[in-house]
Each structure stands twice: as structure tokens, then as C-alpha cells.
Amino acid sequence: MTEITFYRWAAASPIVLPVFAYAIAWHTSPAGDVFAGIARLVLLSGLAGGPAYVPFMCGLLWLLRGTTAASYGYASLVAPLLFAPVFILYLAVLEYFGPGPEPFIDNVLFYLRYLLGVGYAYVLLVHLLRFGLLHVGRFSDRQTAV
Numbered sequence: 841m842t843e844i845t846f847y848r849w850a851a852a853s854p855i856v857l858p859v860f861a862y863a864i865a866w867h868t869s870p871a872g873d874v875f876a877g878i879a880r881l882v883l884l885s886g887l888a889g890g891p892a893y894v895p896f897m898c899g900l901l902w903l904l905r906g907t908t909a910a911s912y913g914y915a916s917l918v919a920p921l922l923f924a925p926v927f928i929l930y931l932a933v934l935e936y937f938g939p940g941p942e943p944f945i946d947n948v949l950f951y952l953r954y955l956l957g958v959g960y961a962y963v964l965l966v967h968l969l970r971f972g973l974l975h976v977g978r979f980s981d982r983q984t985a986v
Contacts, residue, residue: 851901851916861879864876882958893923896922924952935947
């Protein structure tokens with residue numbers, strides 16, 4: 841596997857991981873343990889941000905085509921910050937078409953902290969996994985994306 845392929849698959853993790861988290865959260869006790877709590881947090885992140893994340897990440901990956909693996913690495917580090925305005929726009933659309941008046945600024949401040957926290961947790965997970973795979977020699981080369 842190339843490093844660029846790894847980054848492309850890692851970009852799908854915020855959509856794929858909530859699917860697995862749903863299965864875990866569904867089959868754990870209601871009182872739950874720490875693992876079930878993390879699974880529910882991941883599930884909620886996918887439900888809250890998924891509809892805005894998919895077009896954002898598709899656009900970002902489209903912009904990164906033809907670049908190096910280092911560009912993918914840098915983009916993954918700033919992706920949560922780049923996603924924040926997209927998510928705020930998504931919240932504005934939800935409020936406009938939503939059922940009633942909501943405190944928009946309060947919602948933005950609440951979800952923005954959540955978005956950046958969960959977003960950088962994903963980034964940390966991706967880069968730790970990349971470091972491990974690089975350390976054991978699982979990347980075939982550091983090619984340019986096509």
C-alpha cells in the first residue's frame with residue numbers, strides 16, 4: 841500500500857468508524873462502560889457531521905490529486921480547521937430549514953468545540969497509525985497521487 845492510499849482510506853474513517861460504533865453501541869448495556877461511551881461519541885459525531893463531511897472531504901481529496909504524500913499529511917493536520925466553516929454553514933442551513941428558532945451562536949460554539957475535539961482525535965489516530973505502518977515498513981513507496 842502506498843502512503844497516499846493510506847491517507848485516502850483514512851479520510852473515510854470518520855464515516856466508516858461510526859458505522860462500527862453503531863454496532864458496538866447497539867449491543868452494549870444501557871449503563872455502558874468506557875468503551876460503549878466512546879462508541880456512542882463516535883456514532884454521534886458521524887450523525888452530526890457526516891452530511892457535511894462527505895462533500896467536504898471529496899472536495900479536499902479532489903484538490904489533493906496529483907500531489908505528494910507530504911501534502912496529504914499536511915492537509916490532514918489542517919482538515920478540522922478547514923472543515924469548521926463548512927460545518928457552520930451546514931448548521932446555518934439546518935437552522936434555516938429547521939423546525940424552530942434555535943440559539944444559533946450557542947449551537948455553533950457547542951458543536952465547534954466538539955467538532956475540533958473529535959476531528960483532532962481522528963487526526964491523532966491517523967498519524968499514530970501512519971507512524972506505526974511506516975515504522976514496520978508497510979508502505980511500498982512515497983509516490984505522487986494520480
